[in-house]
Amino acid sequence: MRVLVAPDKFRGTLTAAEAAEAIASGWRRVRPGDEVERVPMADGGEGTLEALVSALGGELRTVTVSGPLGDPVVAAYGVVPGARGPVAVIEMARASGLALLAPERRDPTRTTTRGTGELIRAALERDRPSQVLVCIGGSATNDGGAGMAQALGARLLDGEGREIGPGGAALLSLARVDATELVRLVRGVRFVAVTDVDNPLVGPSGAAAVYGPQKGASPEDVVLLDRALAHYAAVLHRDLGIDVRELPGAGAAGGLGAGLVAFLGAHLRRGVEVVMEAVGLRARVAAADLVITGEGSLDAQSLRGKVVAGVLDAAREAGVPAVVLCGRASVEVPGARVASLVERFGEERAMTDARAALADLAAEVAAAAPVRPAGGGVPPSAS
Numbered sequence: 001m002r003v004l005v006a007p008d009k010f011r012g013t014l015t016a017a018e019a020a021e022a023i024a025s026g027w028r029r030v031r032p033g034d035e036v037e038r039v040p041m042a043d044g045g046e047g048t049l050e051a052l053v054s055a056l057g058g059e060l061r062t063v064t065v066s067g068p069l070g071d072p073v074v075a076a077y078g079v080v081p082g083a084r085g086p087v088a089v090i091e092m093a094r095a096s097g098l099a100l101l102a103p104e105r106r107d108p109t110r111t112t113t114r115g116t117g118e119l120i121r122a123a124l125e126r127d128r129p130s131q132v133l134v135c136i137g138g139s140a141t142n143d144g145g146a147g148m149a150q151a152l153g154a155r156l157l158d159g160e161g162r163e164i165g166p167g168g169a170a171l172l173s174l175a176r177v178d179a180t181e182l183v184r185l186v187r188g189v190r191f192v193a194v195t196d197v198d199n200p201l202v203g204p205s206g207a208a209a210v211y212g213p214q215k216g217a218s219p220e221d222v223v224l225l226d227r228a229l230a231h232y233a234a235v236l237h238r239d240l241g242i243d244v245r246e247l248p249g250a251g252a253a254g255g256l257g258a259g260l261v262a263f264l265g266a267h268l269r270r271g272v273e274v275v276m277e278a279v280g281l282r283a284r285v286a287a288a289d290l291v292i293t294g295e296g297s298l299d300a301q302s303l304r305g306k307v308v309a310g311v312l313d314a315a316r317e318a319g320v321p322a323v324v325l326c327g328r329a330s331v332e333v334p335g336a337r338v339a340s341l342v343e344r345f346g347e348e349r350a351m352t353d354a355r356a357a358l359a360d361l362a363a364e365v366a367a368a369a370p371v372r373p374a375g376g377g378v379p380p381s382a383s
Helices: 016-030 048-056 114-127 146-151 169-173 180-186 207-211 219-240 252-264 271-279 281-286 307-318 341-345 347-352 354-368
Strands: 002-005 035-038 059-066 072-080 087-091 131-135 155-157 176-178 190-195 267-270 290-298 322-329 337-340
Touching: 002 016, 016 035, 016 048, 016 290, 016 354, 048 059, 048 072, 048 087, 048 131, 048 271, 059 114, 072 114, 087 114, 114 131, 114 146, 114 180, 146 155, 146 252, 169 219, 176 219, 180 252, 190 252, 190 271, 207 219, 207 252, 219 252, 252 267, 267 271, 271 281, 271 307, 281 307, 290 307, 307 322, 322 341, 322 354, 337 341, 337 354, 341 347, 341 354, 347 354
Parallel strands: 002 035, 002 290, 087 131, 131 190, 190 267, 290 322, 322 337
Antiparallel strands: 059 072, 072 087, 155 176
């Protein structure tokens, strides 16, 4: 059989590459004669930078930028070849991510995307890319991309003509936006916001209401932040002529999606589609007899634009059977077998011995697999 292994990360335990290797090793333990191809996946959040740089033959650069609370952090960005010149790949979580802050320091009323803007600026000035992909997942922020815009030269002024401070709460004092310097800096560069969610900026499905609590926001903070983002959107509409209030995906990364669209003219794209194109996933799926995907927590969100959804869609289109291996599962997946570490081995082993447990789970799936292939064609060359 030709087996394609294309998982996302198992958040908190395994990277996508580690998960793919664990699944492949478990499968080969039982069926050493099968051809197993590993294609680690991502959907716009953490891991997207490595997936794209690896798939497209690029390289990483590092730069010191401002972290979510202003502390210096060393962050990487990527440069990959493109049809019209270099393409910069920015993963906002490297500069403005939730993982950079201890739980007790998380406060979306104060955290900023300035470091993400500094990463973009470094890429623009050093590499002169024709296009910039900004991967916007895993954020610690709720500032609507205001800090990012300030780092690129935009002036966000209060009623007395002073720059507003960092964080989502400061947006309430915004009176005027001047993007003149920013426009000069980014002229001629195409921006793409790579996201794994379609939340609007404000409201019950917006950035503050849905994601604010996991970033440290209290119920009172959520109300304040939602009001601040609504005010911010109104000023952007008036001063820049762009209405982001109801735009699907504008609420990604604490509203960074909105900021990228309003200030940089970015196009919003599903992250999994970007990565699938980069790695040629549909061709690889069509050449396989079985596809194995997975992630740490399989839930309703997994089936809305995440890696698992994208891989399963490709498998259905190609008529190739699929299996989902996950840490835990709270939903069923029509037409695919689902196996979870928690259900099979228990919570403790799933968390503390995830790599070996995932290999064992893959071995059990392999033992139950048919001896003869279900179909498929000639496999494409590995990337």
